[in-house]
Amino acid sequence: xxxxxxxxxxxxxxxxxxxxxxxxxxxxxxxASLADIRHGLVSIRMPYRPELTQQHGFFHAGGTSAIxxxxxxxxxFTLFPQDSxxxxxxxxxxxxxxxxxxxxxxxxxVAKSGRTLTVCQLEVFAEADGERTLVALGQQTLMxxxxxxxx
Amino acid sequence: xxxxxxxxxxxxxxxxxxxxxxxxxxxxxxxASLADIRHGLVSIRMPYRPELTQQHGFFHAGGTSAIxxxxxxxxxFTLFPQDSxxxxxxxxxxxxxxxxxxxxxxxxxVAKSGRTLTVCQLEVFAEADGERTLVALGQQTLMxxxxxxxx
Amino acid sequence: xxxxxxxxxxxxxxxxxxxxxxxxxxxxxxxASLADIRHGLVSIRMPYRPELTQQHGFFHAGGTSAIxxxxxxxxxFTLFPQDSxxxxxxxxxxxxxxxxxxxxxxxxxVAKSGRTLTVCQLEVFAEADGERTLVALGQQTLMxxxxxxxx
Amino acid sequence: xxxxxxxxxxxxxxxxxxxxxxxxxxxxxxxASLADIRHGLVSIRMPYRPELTQQHGFFHAGGTSAIxxxxxxxxxFTLFPQDSxxxxxxxxxxxxxxxxxxxxxxxxxVAKSGRTLTVCQLEVFAEADGERTLVALGQQTLMxxxxxxxx
Numbered sequence: 267x268x269x270x271x272x273x274x275x276x277x278x279x280x281x282x283x284x285x286x287x288x289x290x291x292x293x294x295x296x297x298a299s300l301a302d303i304r305h306g307l308v309s310i311r312m313p314y315r316p317e318l319t320q321q322h323g324f325f326h327a328g329g330t331s332a333i334x335x336x337x338x339x340x341x342x343f344t345l346f347p348q349d350s351x352x353x354x355x356x357x358x359x360x361x362x363x364x365x366x367x368x369x370x371x372x373x374x375x376v377a378k379s380g381r382t383l384t385v386c387q388l389e390v391f392a393e394a395d396g397e398r399t400l401v402a403l404g405q406q407t408l409m410x411x412x413x414x415x416x417x
Numbered sequence: 418x419x420x421x422x423x424x425x426x427x428x429x430x431x432x433x434x435x436x437x438x439x440x441x442x443x444x445x446x447x448x449a450s451l452a453d454i455r456h457g458l459v460s461i462r463m464p465y466r467p468e469l470t471q472q473h474g475f476f477h478a479g480g481t482s483a484i485x486x487x488x489x490x491x492x493x494f495t496l497f498p499q500d501s502x503x504x505x506x507x508x509x510x511x512x513x514x515x516x517x518x519x520x521x522x523x524x525x526x527v528a529k530s531g532r533t534l535t536v537c538q539l540e541v542f543a544e545a546d547g548e549r550t551l552v553a554l555g556q557q558t559l560m561x562x563x564x565x566x567x568x
Numbered sequence: 569x570x571x572x573x574x575x576x577x578x579x580x581x582x583x584x585x586x587x588x589x590x591x592x593x594x595x596x597x598x599x600a601s602l603a604d605i606r607h608g609l610v611s612i613r614m615p616y617r618p619e620l621t622q623q624h625g626f627f628h629a630g631g632t633s634a635i636x637x638x639x640x641x642x643x644x645f646t647l648f649p650q651d652s653x654x655x656x657x658x659x660x661x662x663x664x665x666x667x668x669x670x671x672x673x674x675x676x677x678v679a680k681s682g683r684t685l686t687v688c689q690l691e692v693f694a695e696a697d698g699e700r701t702l703v704a705l706g707q708q709t710l711m712x713x714x715x716x717x718x719x
Numbered sequence: 720x721x722x723x724x725x726x727x728x729x730x731x732x733x734x735x736x737x738x739x740x741x742x743x744x745x746x747x748x749x750x751a752s753l754a755d756i757r758h759g760l761v762s763i764r765m766p767y768r769p770e771l772t773q774q775h776g777f778f779h780a781g782g783t784s785a786i787x788x789x790x791x792x793x794x795x796f797t798l799f800p801q802d803s804x805x806x807x808x809x810x811x812x813x814x815x816x817x818x819x820x821x822x823x824x825x826x827x828x829v830a831k832s833g834r835t836l837t838v839c840q841l842e843v844f845a846e847a848d849g850e851r852t853l854v855a856l857g858q859q860t861l862m863x864x865x866x867x868x869x870x
């Protein structure tokens with residue numbers, strides 16, 4: 267399998283991500299689903315619903331954060347050993363444009379992976395009328411919990 | 418009215434926060450509610466539900482972020498002029514303990530208020546068996562949108 | 569002139585950056601100099617000196633931050649109107665590898681520019697034995713101070 | 720010895736901080752010195768010099784960051800085992816007021832200490848005409864490198 271970020275993944279790693287994601291009650295509750303799973307790169311989509319809004323009718327930054335955090339977390343997870351799990355240490359998000367549109371897509375991408383800590387870049391795009399606009403940009407630190415299987 | 422952070426607020430400002438919060442579809446969807454509204458300090462509570470979890474059954478960082486972001490945003494909003502609205506520029510959150518318990522409570526507190534930008538400190542506590550544990554610690558930058566009423 | 573990030577700049581804008589940089593006493597004190605000035609993208613180099621170290625002999629994160637902050641600040645400044653100045657609102661830096669080598673190079677790049685606020689991505693590389701290693705990755709929020717000339 | 724943040728420290732820990740600080744070439748180069756060393760809380764002072772300025776004559780955010788990073792790092796270090804050293808994973812700093820005055824003082828304070836990771840809050844004050852103004856507010860993640868003595 268490719269060692270390049272964005273490259274293809276072995277089926278069992280894809281399955282491990284899907285199974286873990288399926289256990290995140292919040293993702294289902296927000297209507298979010300996995301859109302892409304690659305080596306060190308995961309995308310999550312979340313269609314618009316009134317249940318996801320802030321006071322002006324745009325997507326609430328909390329929902330944006332939720333899919334950005336999960337996208338980054340699973341991007342890191344694809345690089346971790348089989349018997350480990352992932353923990354978010356911290357993340358930072360700049361909200362650079364109003365999050366309005368038919369759906370959001372969060373992309374998490376590993377920028378530096380280490381034995382204990384992994385750093386991801388986070389991007390969230392809004393899709394409206396076939397256009398994609400960057401609405402959030404972030405950075406995240408993950409911790410690999412060795413010998414603590416995710417399931 | 419007190420100019421001290423945490424001091425009492427005029428009724429119309431409290432009402433303005435409550436009305437704006439009620440329009441945040443995400444807060445209702447997450448089961449979150451306003452717990453305290455003071456001058457430059459707002460708390461939001463969110464009881465545990467399986468719909469709020471990450472893969473290990475704890476509160477998902479996305480939900481934690483959502484109430485932390487709203488708590489900080491409304492803390493800033495209490496200091497803004499009447500005809501303005503609030504925008505989150507960015508925030509950063511460290512997840513310092515597993516977010517497990519019967520409920521989370523997010524506290525946003527203004528650390529520095531300016532004409533255009535306001536900085537808040539964010540704390541999120543988990544309540545379990547009558548104990549309160551700090552689970553997240555953050556910092557947030559808000560922007561006051563002058564002459565753009567919130568409603 | 570190109571509107572693309574990394575594109576060429578008019579001479580007077582280059583001069584404006586150089587003159588402002590020359591007034592930053594800290595840059596001279598750290599031995600840092602401008603390496604590249606483009607539309608929305610500025611690089612700053614800082615050769616190794618014992619006066620720049622932390623306790624283990626590597627570059628101190630404070631020096632790394634200093635050139636990263638200036639690189640991002642001037643990257644934003646290249647996009648600002650002539651009679652304005654630049655202010656750093658906040659920045660966040662992950663230190664992803666030991667900062668050892670013959671020199672550091674910080675690259676600031678505008679990711680989103682707005683009338684009031686601009687967001688930059690920050691990268692710092694260490695150069696050692698002809699190799700370039702990413703040592704820091706960051707994100708920065710700038711404010712454009714309109715009608716407040718820099719000089 | 721007290722387990723409370725801000726409490727007194729054993730002499731050998733104070734000495735360990737002082738010796739490590741003395742090896743930070745950058746601190747001497749910036750004219751910074753240790754002002755206070757307590758359990759989980761360290762302060763560093765840096766008097767004004769033209770060599771520390773940004774383009775408008777105030778303290779450059781890079782110097783502010785340098786002393787904030789060291790103050791937080793050593794605050795964490797006071798809680799670490801004897802044969803360990805400290806690494807900054809990341810930090811975030813909001814620059815909330817112009818950093819002008821006769822001196823800056825950075826205060827790092829442990830907010831959460833763990834076996835591997837420690838989170839600190841960072842404050843930097845400017846002193847001018849006997850007044851103290853908050854100029855920067857931050858948050859920092861540290862890593863304890865076990866069995867890797869600092870010296």
